[in-house]
Ligand SMILES: Nc1nc2c(ncn2[C@@H]2O[C@H](COP(=O)(O)OP(=O)(O)OP(=O)(O)O)[C@@H](O)[C@H]2O)c(=O)[nH]1
């Protein structure tokens with residue numbers, strides 16, 4: 358009887374669990390961000406200087422009052438990018454990390470954004486048709502390396518990558534999207550970014 362009641366109690370008090378996929382080009386700082394999040398939450402983390410390019414999956418679990426959130430950090434090298442979409446079905450939200458200090462790679466960011474989130478070639482940008490994943494999941498675009506001298510700022514990156522068109526099209530869909538600047542190294546903006554994606558994910562899953 359006790360185990361039946363405790364089982365029922367566990368069931369009723371069980372928190373929902375959400376998966377958030379962290380993708381973006383190689384070297385944008387995804388793993389450093391995840392390790393910093395672990396550090397900020399008192400978890401075991403990797404020395405930032407020892408982080409190498411990700412091949413598999415790096416995971417960070419966060420227990421919050423409104424649910425259990427698992428962040429999945431996947432590799433951003435060209436050959437690994439086609440794997441991102443395989444995780445979209447299981448994800449409740451996406452974080453797309455952009456190196457905000459590397460303007461040389463912004464054209465590649467632009468191509469990748471259009472390849473991953475739209476259903477049309479990148480030259481046709483006036484009326485963006487977005488993918489089902491983009492239409493249905495909350496998406497947070499994080500401009501990382503805000504601490505860096507070469508950081509370009511939200512307006513510059515938004516314009517160079519056509520992120521603006523994606524965001525405008527996002528206003529027509531049900532799910533939310535947002536652009537924020539952070540520094541994975543010195544923690545600027547990370548708390549706000551986590552708060553936004555967690556709230557958006559739990560809200561959109563209702
Ligand atoms: N200045 C600065 N450098 C950063 C920041 N975040 C990451 N880096 C540096 O950027 C480089 C790449 O970081 P990673 O975390 O390995 O990048 P990644 O996106 O996980 O790369 P892949 O695993 O190859 O997809 C490293 O040299 C980091 O120290 C940041 O906020 N500021």
Ligand SMILES: [Mg+2]
Nearest residue numbers: 387388410411
């Ligand atoms: Mg990595």
